[in-house]
Amino acid sequence: KAGVTQTPRYLIKTRGQQVTLSCSPISGHRSVSWYQQTPGQGLQFLFEYFSETQRNKGNFPGRFSGRQFSNSRSEMNVSTLELGDSALYLCASRELNEKLFFGSGTQLSVL
Amino acid sequence: AQKITQTQPGMFVQEKEAVTLDCTYDTSDQSYGLFWYKQPSSGEMIFLIYQGSYDEQNATEGRYSLNFQKARKSANLVISASQLGDSAMYFCAMRVPGTGNQFYFGTGTSLTVIP
Secondary structure, eight states: OOOOEEEOSEEEEOTTOOEEEEEEOOTTOOEEEEEEEETTTEEEEEEEEETTEEEEEOSOOTTEEEEEOTTSOEEEEEOSOOGGGOEEEEEEEEOTTSOOEEOOOEEEEEO | OOEEEOOOSEEEEETTSOEEEOOEEEOSOSOOEEEEEEEOTTOOOEEEEEEETTOOSOOEETTEEEEEETTTTEEEEEEOSOOGGGOEEEEEEEEEGGGTSEEEEOOOEEEEEEO
């Protein structure tokens, strides 16, 4: 089975722009979660989708949104980018009572 | 509230020696799962080992073992015979079914293996 695939791997944007990140889960996994990782902050949970429905949401502003498609692929969108949004964004998929399988992440730099 | 605490921001270990990475957790749920992940500089999080709250035996996976002390709410990772490739960030995590199987992560420990 192919692993979790995230695209793009690197992204450079300027303040005020918006960005969309993509995640393709492992085949058969219906749950997709997104995490933001910054130096010293560890992983902060953004949201989780299961069968196209948002199940859980972390404590992030409304500028961060996501969706999941019928094939379980997920996208995350950040609007009106701020410098503090520079981070590694990790996507993970799983069956609900199993471990998380992570992608390699998208490194977002906001200038 | 659910919380994972890793108090060691950085650790050093000599090659071929054993090292223990600390993790304590807090939850009022009786059923939970504890995980350790490794994150090399490439960024991908790699699953290492899992311990269920009702498991009586400590989990082991090759050179990795989890020292589970339920009463103390600790789940320390022990890496035996350290290798240079073990240099990475290590994250402890907890999954709590009572919160919709959400995962909670610690802030991580950076391990450096010295030749």
